[in-house]
Amino acid sequence: MSSRDKILDAVKKNQPKALPLPLFTSVDHSVSDPLQRFIRTLGSIGGTAIETHSWEDIEFHLNERFLKEVRWVNMVPELGNIKGAPNGADPHLLENVKLAILKGHFGVTENGAVWVTDDQMGDRALPFICEHLAVIVQSDSLVNTMHDAYEKIGQAEYNFGTFIAGPSKTADIEQSLVLGAHGPKTMTVFLLSIHE
């Protein structure tokens, strides 16, 4: 008998009588100022969130913050003035990327996380290998909790998706927080709302 069948047989024999799945209704987490809440939460975990009102605004901020960094990779067509594309299929070629600019689907106010899927990354390695990460989400996309987040994701198909909440970090040496463990040393989230 294969190990698969052995394990499945043993599990079937030994598992207890079926218990039902619970129902869960979250308490109301809505806040009057979700934007400010998100900005505060991301700030508290080492990231930066900036409220912006136009694509030019974002370009201005990026130039101001990262102009001196040499290699940018921009995955956001709306930021047409910013050049820089991934060079080919080998993710190792992204090693010298200083700034990566991506779109995210939405942000979560309770924890400062942004949901990003592989179609927004160009290369899956990009958000992890770059030295600085900038993600743009629409202001009105913010959700309150992780329950709302999964409600929003629903049955969406993606090959790879990740919640990113701030820069890569570690506190493994005597609980001293250090930003930029292996991945990005900074994360900037642009909350974009364009008023007509």
Place this chain on the structure above:
Amino acid sequence: MSKDTLENVRSSDHATLADKFNLDEPRVDWHDKTLWFIRQKRDKAAAQTPEWEQLRETASQIKNNVLSNLHSYLVEFELNAQKNGITVHWASNAAEHNSIVHSIIKKAGVTQVVKSKSMLTEECHLNDYLKGQNIDVIDTDLGERIVQLAGEPPSHIVLPCIHWKKEEIGELFSKHLGTPEGNSDPQFLTTAARIHLRQHFMTSRLAITGVNFAIAETGEFVVCTNEGNADLGVQLADIHIACMGIEKLIPKRKHLGIFLRLLARSATGQPITTYSSHFNRPRKGQEMHIVLVDNGRSERLASPDFRNALKCIRCGACMNTCPVYRRSGGHSYHYAIAGPIGAILAPGLDMKKHADLPFASTLCGSCTHVCPVKIDIHDQLYKWRQVIAKNNLVGNTKKSGLKGLNFILSHPGLYRFGGNVGRWILKNMPYVLNNRYNPWYKQRDMPDIPKQSFNNWYKKNRP
């Protein structure tokens, strides 16, 4: 610092190893305070989440449902993962797990692999095994890399080198990574490790990760890290092997909402880990493997008393709160998973080898109160003690002590007489009891002696 080599750590019992840890009292105080600080961060995060108790209860019930339908969830997960292009392997035990992983590595023809944190691979001693096969495994979590360079196992499942001081890490890095002697700045040392490990990320064609949650409904699995080391390894490698115990399944994607709200808050007090990565399909040209490991889990499922331990999501909250763990150190548990949860998991795998662990507890119940999935940890510790005693695996000192106590407590006259004698001795000849032959007096102060017993007082004062 004395070296806790793998051999040392495994060859002694909890009390002996805890004694060793307690030789350096300031260090014990520091260890204790550090972990208590993390426990307080957890408390703060829990208090800021209004439905915290409801989340715990829901998580517990979801896990109960998983354990009671594990067969169908496993079949569903396998089918969906295969549809997604993931190769699914099954391993009955640690040896089979290790040989499956090795065969994938061998087929790929590589000799160096990067690995992110996985308690399962620690449980299976994968690193030792692969070393014997001439495969170089680089642990990429900073804390794990530190203990790996030192030749030690991790002492905590979330904070692998919580027992190390920065000066010692500075010394270790100076020896292994060539950093300047005497520099122990955490920022500096972390940067040095970043540069060192980046080279390995860039050159490893194969990456091994653990799994935090696997979703039956979709066939995807989720890996959580703060450092981004799992992702960096996987996204740069041609082959990804994810190793998981069969109990890591959850039914639906939406249930991640519950577990991801609980996990990091319970572990470190963070609202969420920096990265919660959902792997559905390999990228073009990449191979993705999942190894589903039993290693005693299906057997434990049959036990009403002990099956609940399989609900564990490996947050480490029970360790941070445990008064024994905080003062005895992770290595005193001589098992891949230390602390209260380790003390109820380990005897399930090998009762004889781990018969000491359920006694490494005050049964205060703090572990049970912080557990995000409501495992009855301290009840199980107590139940394991009974099973271990029935199997004649209790040490003679403890056994004769308890037998003596039982005899005295079941003879009231003897008990009263003993009390009077004891009080007299403690007052007039304390050295008879307080000496190095009495293990109770280790690290304990003398109690104040009451003038009379409650019984005498009651006789005089009753109305």
